[in-house]
Amino acid sequence: MNTASTSDSIQLVNKDNNGGTVYQTVNINHNINVAAFNMYSGMQSTNTIVDYNSGIIAYHMPYKRLCVVSRMNRSTFPTISQLGDMVHEGQSLHPLHRSYGISRVLVTNMAQLGKPTEAICGGLNTYWATEYPRPRPAAGGRGCAEVKLLILDVNLCGGISLF
Template sequence: MKILILAVVLVELLTVSASESNAIQLINKGNNGGTVYQTVNINNHVNVAAFNTYFGTHSTNAIIDYNAGLIVYQIPYKRICVVSRMNRSTFPSISQLENLIHEENPTLHALHRNYGISRKVVKNLYQLGSPAQAMCGGFTTYWATEFQQPVAVESKACADVHLLILNVNLCGGISLF
């Protein structure tokens, strides 16, 4: 009986997820000739977009949580996450983001963002909501501030993160490389 109930719940979840989410997958060549796999999953039911770039040891991920108003970047090879408040006046809505991704040449309308990473560690991931908790659990997580132009904030290192249409410049007082 428990298995039957679990099966019914899973079918319901999958039906809702399939009807209210959108997944895009691309395979490109990287600058050094290697293969880069990129995925974007947009779930309108929970108002979250997840970007993933798989490129060997330098893979990166990002979650845009529209409900919490947060953008979370994960750099797994350094075991860090960077969290910033979303500037809702300049960041596209989830439907606009979906339209940008489906454009024939999305690189023409790429979103460029620049962040200064502080040394301030996020001590309580629960305050960020479940998507950020899931992405950053077990990683050192830092706060960042969005700037119009790249800025050096006690700069030890900068990293350029390319997630399909999302091009990000992360600079700060932490070592990213």
């Protein structure tokens, strides 16, 4: 990786399944060890913060006024340098498939999750989730939400209604 670079970003414009425009960005800040994924798609816009310092991934769904947080699986998630290299070198961005089971446990102390997560999820209902190796059936028939954020292809399933 080019060590002179302190941040990397990429922007894409795509069409969604209904023919609408979807804007996606990834911003990587090596100084603070945070990657931010954003998908701007009208009512279904979504943001994700990957905080390498705290090891927390926060999925923010403003259309539902909630966040889902999980501990990063550092053994399978690319390092911030690997993400930076992908963006800096213009490599093909292959999806990282992740599946989470969402609990009904609300996060009560946002400060423990780090400032980036507190900034994006503060004031919202925020739930803990556990990463699973493959999609799990929905608990109680609540269903799953699929979030596609450039290289992150995420299934959020479980104990809360996401629709």
